[in-house]
Amino acid sequence: MLKPCKRQTQFAIARLAAMRVAFGVLLLAVAGLNGCGGGGHDDRAVTVPVMFSDETLVQFRPYAQGEYVIRTRAELQAAWAAAPFAVFPVGIVLSEPAFPEYDFQSSMLVGVSLGVGKWCFKPVITNVWVLGPHMEVDYKVPTSSTLACLRDGPLISFALVPRSAGTVAFRNISEPTPQAPAS
Secondary structure (H helix, E strand, C coil): CCCCCHHHHHHHHHHHHHHHHHHHHHHHHHHHHHHHCCCCCCHHHHCEECCCEECCCCCCCCCCCEEEEECCHHHHHHHHHHCCCCCCCCCCCCCCCCCCCCCCCCEEEEEEEEEEEEHHHCCEEEEEEEECCEEEEEEECCCCCCHHHHCEEEEEEEEEEECCCCCEEEEECCCCCCCCCCC
């Protein structure tokens, strides 16, 4: 077995020490930017990703087109009353789910609905971000067709997220649909 020479070992140790110092400086710089707001206009640089659970199948109803921020049981009951359960040809949910019991003291429901249509174009919540009291919900809408395009269904996506008293903004991050060149 070959042993590294003393000089190679010293070089490796010095390189590790330099990397630790560089990493420490980087961490201090990031912490400093977070403390002063980053000095720029891009708030995304200091946002924090949030874990969420997909509640789409529990909320499988024909919600009216729009964005939903549901912070109380009463708001959820009103949303369910406005969107009575129906079985859709897509065949994903065949019986009405029980009314969900969420802990609205610590969580809230966010969602986006594009109404009812070909199920291959249903939105999907991809990320949830928090910056202080504000929240941003990113979602995508597929642009290519699949076999799911043969059936109609509710074009919805819902997620259970930590409760936030601030504003909630929704952002469609879908790829733009290809446009024919202008003639």
